[in-house]
Amino acid sequence: MAGAGRGPVVVTGAAGFIGSNLADRLVAEGYRVVGVDDLSYGVIEQVPEGVEFHCMDIRAPELYRLFGGAEAVFHLAAKNCIADCQSDPVETSSVNVVGTVNVFEAARRAGVGRVIYAESSALYEGSSVLPTPEGEEAPESFYAVSKVAGRRFAEAYTRFHGMATTALRYFCVYGPRQDYRRTIPPVMSAFILHLLRGERPTIYGTGEKRRDFVYVDDVNDFHLLCLTDPRTVGRVFNLGSGRSDSVREIFDLIQGLLGTAVEPRYLPDLPGEALETRAEIGAARSLGWAPRVKLEEGLRRSIAYIRQHVLEPGGAPAGGL
Numbered sequence: 001m002a003g004a005g006r007g008p009v010v011v012t013g014a015a016g017f018i019g020s021n022l023a024d025r026l027v028a029e030g031y032r033v034v035g036v037d038d039l040s041y042g043v044i045e046q047v048p049e050g051v052e053f054h055c056m057d058i059r060a061p062e063l064y065r066l067f068g069g070a071e072a073v074f075h076l077a078a079k080n081c082i083a084d085c086q087s088d089p090v091e092t093s094s095v096n097v098v099g100t101v102n103v104f105e106a107a108r109r110a111g112v113g114r115v116i117y118a119e120s121s122a123l124y125e126g127s128s129v130l131p132t133p134e135g136e137e138a139p140e141s142f143y144a145v146s147k148v149a150g151r152r153f154a155e156a157y158t159r160f161h162g163m164a165t166t167a168l169r170y171f172c173v174y175g176p177r178q179d180y181r182r183t184i185p186p187v188m189s190a191f192i193l194h195l196l197r198g199e200r201p202t203i204y205g206t207g208e209k210r211r212d213f214v215y216v217d218d219v220n221d222f223h224l225l226c227l228t229d230p231r232t233v234g235r236v237f238n239l240g241s242g243r244s245d246s247v248r249e250i251f252d253l254i255q256g257l258l259g260t261a262v263e264p265r266y267l268p269d270l271p272g273e274a275l276e277t278r279a280e281i282g283a284a285r286s287l288g289w290a291p292r293v294k295l296e297e298g299l300r301r302s303i304a305y306i307r308q309h310v311l312e313p314g315g316a317p318a319g320g321l
């Protein structure tokens with residue numbers, strides 16, 4: 001196994017969607033995994049078996065104690081529901097800026113030289129360049145601005161402490177454990193769950209908005225590359241599929257897979273949403289990475305997960321939207 005016998009890897013946000021999938025993958029590859037999450041959005045049941053889990057806020061002064069001897073830190077914990085971030089910019093900057101600085105500081109204090117951290121395609125929300133390369137930056141929302149601030153601190157930790165950092169700019173990551181509990185959940189999990197319950201899903205706007213969807217296992221391939229390939233150090237990478245699909249196309253694809261024929265409910269568009277996101281993924285591809293899971297296959301796996309883990313046997317829902 002790739003990581004057997006090596007120092008532990010820390011994952012912040014380990015009870016969340018991407019963090020729990022990453023922790024799963026790291027455990028499967030033989031890494032010891034230390035997971036941190038305050039369970040503000042994540043749920044304990046999602047933390048994979050084999051992870052040494054600590055329920056802790058990333059802003060806690062004692063965070064560094066969990067980092068001792070670690071080979072690397074993946075920093076994924078964040079306040080990242082755009083609606084929540086817009087309504088509370090103070091808490092958004094507290095978690096996403098102060099919290100991120102505390103993660104870098106904890107790494108420095110514990111002698112961990114490698115930190116891989118989450119940015120977002122939201123940094124491109126004010127840009128009309130498609131596909132969008134990493135050099136293009138136009139943050140507008142409080143969430144996007146908080147992510148830019150995090151990177152400025154990463155650069156300063158590199159400058160003053162020689163820290164080896166990598167920024168990962170995820171597009172719309174989807175797959176098992178995608179958070180369906182939010183006020184406005186990500187489209188895929190919301191559509192699947194509503195249709196499986198026999199309800200009418202909601203589409204905000206006309207359904208023509210296009211998004212770059214990338215399956216969580218593909219993102220994990222790049223996470224692992226960050227642990228082994230020094231060419232990832234000191235750089236920013238878009239992680240997307242490089243193509244875009246409209247919300248209506250996704251809806252129709254899911255209906256086709258489920259064999260349902262329901263007309264969605266249309267509500268007014270959410271403010272500030274880009275018409276299209278599409279990643280330029282040449283930088284990640286040049287290191288040998290490629291998105292491999294096709295949309296239909298990724299959706300099949302997401303449906304299987306929701307059937308098995310979210311809906312109780314017999315079809316009764318285990319959790320509410």
Ligand SMILES: NC(=O)c1ccc[n+]([C@@H]2O[C@H](COP(=O)([O-])OP(=O)(O)OC[C@H]3O[C@@H](n4cnc5c(N)ncnc54)[C@H](O)[C@@H]3O)[C@@H](O)[C@H]2O)c1
Nearest residue numbers: 013016017018038040041042057058077078080118120173
């Ligand atoms: N999912 C996507 O498509 C996507 C896209 C772009 C960027 N991102 C970024 O990727 C990262 C992971 O996203 P996700 O989709 O897994 O989100 P998520 O909400 O499922 O996971 C984030 C986790 O962070 C935890 N957390 C929040 N505040 C915390 C705090 N103060 N201390 C400790 N833990 C805290 C939450 O409880 C949650 O479990 C985030 O940084 C997010 O901004 C995700």
